[in-house]
Amino acid sequence: MPQHIFVLGLEDRNQVELEALPDADQYVFHSLLSIVTMQEGHASFPDILRNAQDRLDGFDGTIDAIVGYWDFPVNMLVPILSRQYGLPSKSLEAVVKCEHKYWSRLEQQKVIDEYPAFGLIDIHDPEAALPAHMSYPVWVKPIQSFSSQGAHYAPTPDALRQALETERQQPHSSGDAFDEVLKFLDLPEEVSGISGHAYMVEEAASGQQCTLEGYSWDDEVEIIGVVDSICYEDSSSFLRYQYPSKLPDHALAQMAETTRKVIGAVGLQNSTFNIEYFWDDATQRLSLLEINSRHSQSHAQIFHWVDGMPNHLAMIDLALGRRPQMPRREGEYPIAAKWMFRRFTDGMVHRVPSPEEIQAVEQQFAAVTITIVAKEGLRLSDLERQDSYSFMLAELFMAGATERELHEVYDSCCEALQFTIEDV
Template sequence: MPSHIFVLGLDDLGRAELATLPDAADFVFHGLMTLDELQSGTIDLPALLHKAQRQLDTFDGTIDGIVGYWDFPISLMVPILCARYHLPSKNLDAAVKCEHKYWSRLEQQRFIDEYPKFDLIDFNDPKATLPAHMSYPVWAKPIKSFSSEGAYRVTSDEELQAVLAKRRESPERAGPAFDEILARLELPEEIAAIPGGSYMVEEAATGSQCTIEGYNWDGEVYLTGIVDSLHYENSSSFLRYRYPSELPQDVRQRIHSVTQRVMTGLGLRNSTFNVEYFWDPDTDRLVLLEVNTRHSQSHAPLFRYVDGLTNHAQMIDLALGRKPRQPVGEGYFETASKWMYRWFADGTVRKLPSAREIAELEQRYPGTIIELDVTEGQRLSNSFSQDSYSYMLATIYTTGQTDQQAVEIYEACVNALQFEIENC
């Protein structure tokens, strides 16, 4: 009999990736609410948990695993639901410690030196200034958010005050739900006193950005690969993710070492994870940016194309209580990239590429996947889960035996895809 695995926010690309597993016939994957239900608007955690439990309780079969590969609230709903149904999962206390950006920084100081200066900032103070021990530029960000929502790079007290004023006028999406999760834990006094919607500041790191993926199995940390995160020129918005990394070998070794220490210290168990870094080639400084208690769904096709197995495989193995599989270099391509085709001004979508045009490009270039991230008639600024400076029009995966091949295929796709955006 097949095992029944419930996937929070299962989308078309995720279902397609899961279908590539060598033992996919042994599973039936069930979507557990849509991503829109889980992440749109203000997150109502009790309502989401109730809805998920109702679907699970009415299922006429065995519940063999509950998983998710998206950011908050999914990343923290998974261990809550697994505990209810007595299934293997990550430990909630350590997961919260990782995802609470301020608490995570406090813990990182105990194990590593590769972190920026940071502090809390009074979100409600119209005259807020940077703490004395810090200097601009900094990132002002919520202690809990997702997809870089609410994060702004600021270079002066005036900009900081303007950003905080803007955020005070914006709907609070994640803070109340995060408070619900914090209330489930016995917290240190210092952390318990901080509301889930609080803001913090961190000195801005510079250089090349990357993400290392891994997992904890039976108390041991295993690392699977490093993905380069490349930005648009003169912008903090991501242009693409490239696997494998082209960082120098000694830098990659340092990233491995720091990640081993920090993930062992944070105590996250039975979970995939990814850790983001900046490395400055001019100063050779390495800075840990963020710890996430899930693997990246964005990287799933990249690992499959290059290593021969999607990174969703480790998630499924852990959910079933078995040692994860981890091939290296067994894919059809030497390199693969995920591209984020963006628009840098607000506008209304008047025309999209047709399904036929997309299918022709995917057939012409092996390994290419094109997903539209907008709909016709949509106002770009009404999209959820965007960064603070741009709007996603499409996601494009390309492959090659060289990085240049992957670049050329992306450029050919962008030239062929016809969008019409009416600026507002």
């Protein structure tokens, strides 16, 4: 009998990766609500939860696993639904301890020193200032967000005031839904009075940013790999994620040790996860940016190319109650990357590459997959899931023999992808 696995936000690209897993012929993957419905719609969290329950209750067969690899609200729905249907999963409290950026910092400071100074800030107070124990430059961010939404870099007091004014005019949108999730928990006193609409400030870290991917099997924490996050020059917007990392071995070892401490502190068991770090080679300092209670679907294809399996494998094994067995460096290519082709000014999109044009570009290379993000007829600033400083036009996944080859293929692809965008 096949095992029925329900995937929150399942889409075509990741379905291909899931169907490449060992024993995939024994699984049937079902899409449980679309990612657009959950992240880009206006439904409340209780409504989204109820819709998922209705779909599961109406299924005429066994429900063997419920999984997801997206940010809020997917990462919250997985433990809630899994518990309701008697399936293995992580605890909701552990997930919220990771995703509630302020609560997560409180837990981190109990066990590690590798974190920046932080504090809450009231964006509705025109006279709000940086807490006395902090210094510039800083980042202002919602206590719950994803894809850098609502995050603003502030190197000076004037920049901080401008960032707070921007968020007052266009507040981050998931606060109400996050408040609904918090009602499921008996919160400790230090966070019980904090609204899902709250904001915090953190001192800016320096150095090379990277993401450590891993999983926990009960109390044991295992590292899958470290992906370098490389930004556009003079920008905080990501240009590419590249695997494997080029950071020194002693930095990777310190990351692994820090990871085991913080995952234990938040109690995240039987879960994939990723942790974003900065490594400053000049000062030899490691800084933990944030903990995500799910693995990154953005890395699935590049892990597949380099290690031989996507990181989805660990998620499926855990959801079926098995200890993951992840391969390492058994893939077809020694290096792979996901590139983000961006524009840094707003514009009206009049034309995007056609499916036939995209296929023609992909067929020129051995390992290239292209997804167009910009939408014809829409203004770039109306697109969902964008950071505060740029607009993504396309995502390009590729693998090769060397980093130089990746650069050459990326440049060729960008030149071939024809967009027509009018400045506004």
